[in-house]
Amino acid sequence: MSKNGNGDGSIYKDKKGRWRGQVNLPSADGKVRRKYFYGQTRKEVADKVAELMSQIKSNTYVEPCKVTLYEWLCEWLEIYCKPELRMTTYVNYELYIHKHIKDSIGRYRLSELTTAKFQQYYNEKAKNGRLDGKGGMNPKSLRNMHNMLHKALDQAVNMDMMLKNPTTYAVLPKYPKKEMRFFTVEEQKQLQEAIKGDRLEMPILIALYTGVRQGELLGLKWKYVHLDLKGESYIRIVETINRVKNTDPSIPTKTVLVVNRPKTTHSMRTIPLLPNIARRLAEYKAEQERIRKEKGFPYNDYVFTATNGMVLDPRDFQRDYKLLLKRNGIREINVHGLRHTFATRALESGMSPKTLSKILGHSSVGFTLDTYAHVTDELKAEEMAGMNEFL
Structure with a gap:
């Protein structure tokens, strides 16, 4: 997905009296594509237009990706990971993706993911994340799943599917330290x-x-x-x-x-x-x-x-x-x-x-x-x- 282009922006009122902003998006194929913003005030729209134009001019703009997190994880696991992973790790990743992520945070498009969404997801998994419904997800499993997500979304950033990795600043919940059991x-x-x-x-x-x-x-x-x-x-x-x-x-x-x-x-x-x-x-x-x-x-x-x-x-x-x-x-x-x-x-x-x-x-x-x-x-x-x- 291209990050190149200078972008032209304009702000005006439409026929319904709403403030509307328009920015020409960068395009590798030369076709004109536009992104529109709406708001109650001119300033609200102007701020959105300015932010997007700034991203375009600094080459940090990433076109919103329509691929869901679940779809991307499936592709990432098979294409980028499977040849390198130990079988035990591969099986664990499959479990995280298909059993824990698919029907929850996995439904979001990559462009919709935020640090706040992951923070909420991790907090919920820590409380009620077991597949059998009997309490929170194992702390080590939650950390391993977080590490997997971080790697997968780093790859998405490298491929211009996302601007930044939303898991980077998500904080894993602290668990009470488990008592170590050993023989006297x-x-x-x-x-x-x-x-x-x-x-x-x-x-x-x-x-x-x-x-x-x-x-x-x-x-x-x-x-x-x-x-x-x-x-x-x-x-x-x-x-x-x-x-x-x-x-x-x-x-x-x-x-x-x-x-x-x-x-x-x-x-x-x-x-x-x-x-x-x-x-x-x-x-x-x-x-x-x-x-x-x-x-x-x-x-x-x-x-x-x-x-x-x-x-x-x-x-x-x-x-x-x-x-x-x-x-x-x-x-x-x-x-x-x-x-x-x-x-x-x-x-x-x-x-x-x-x-x-x-x-x-x-x-x-x-x-x-x-x-x-x-x-x-x-x-x-x-x-x-x-x-x-x-x-």
């Missing part, structure tokens, strides 16, 4: 005792002593594991496995397992293994290979597999983990809580926040400190108490 030292000991000899023993131990995310844990392959029982052992986080909504009509299931690269470069990392964990992992590998040969399973390079030798499904892992906790009378904390437990123990043991941040794959030390403020606050109090000896 005693609960962790109880859990480690309960998993001895269980099929989930090794994946739970790896999660507890490396802090990997569930998708990283289940996506771990032996080729990314280095075991040196006389030296340094480590794992490399290179792939993830997640179950996502199926978007392929040729596949008859609602969800599919997807292998991806980690979301960010920070997430692709090397994590050292404690000697005892490395030894147990080596024993686990030998036992896994023995069972594979005994049962005739085809070779599978995944470290953690199901009873049939295939990749361990996240859905099955979560179910069996939950049942294990219940069976042993251990407080229910989700799989991600194993990661929080690792981080909490690491800080309690004196690991520096910078080192922990790298191990966890966080984008910054600041994010790590903010996430685990409950631990650092306790440690600060304990260390300050040590100053008493100087009084």
Whole structure:
């Protein structure tokens, strides 16, 4: 859409006695097009004419776009995003566009969108944004949706479909900080005792002593594991496995397992293994290979597999983990809580926040400190108490 042209404006009264303003619009094809303004006073119309002529003369005029936000998001997702996005992100974007945006703010034309409209939309989603009608949209999901909208409308601005991005100055509502759930030292000991000899023993131990995310844990392959029982052992986080909504009509299931690269470069990392964990992992590998040969399973390079030798499904892992906790009378904390437990123990043991941040794959030390403020606050109090000896 052209932004070029000088524009001529005129103001007069029409046959009905109304003040009317007229501006000739810039045109790439040479055809004359005009925009009209109406108002109760000459000044009201003159201000509108002056604003438009100023935009035309400064090359900032953008012809009002008739495409709706929903239509643009669908086009943007398929043409500009799909080739680059991880499947999990693509599926999430589809959900935001078709389930959250389509029948609400998605009905507005791009030319009608304002910061105020987005602010109102975000405020409403924070209060009543869940698809099941049971309260506000998850804070992380709302932020991810906002980031998606911002990217899509930046693209629209770059393509001269809009003058500016209306999401830039919209403010996401503040949520009460969610309580972080992790195992206490005693609960962790109880859990480690309960998993001895269980099929989930090794994946739970790896999660507890490396802090990997569930998708990283289940996506771990032996080729990314280095075991040196006389030296340094480590794992490399290179792939993830997640179950996502199926978007392929040729596949008859609602969800599919997807292998991806980690979301960010920070997430692709090397994590050292404690000697005892490395030894147990080596024993686990030998036992896994023995069972594979005994049962005739085809070779599978995944470290953690199901009873049939295939990749361990996240859905099955979560179910069996939950049942294990219940069976042993251990407080229910989700799989991600194993990661929080690792981080909490690491800080309690004196690991520096910078080192922990790298191990966890966080984008910054600041994010790590903010996430685990409950631990650092306790440690600060304990260390300050040590100053008493100087009084």
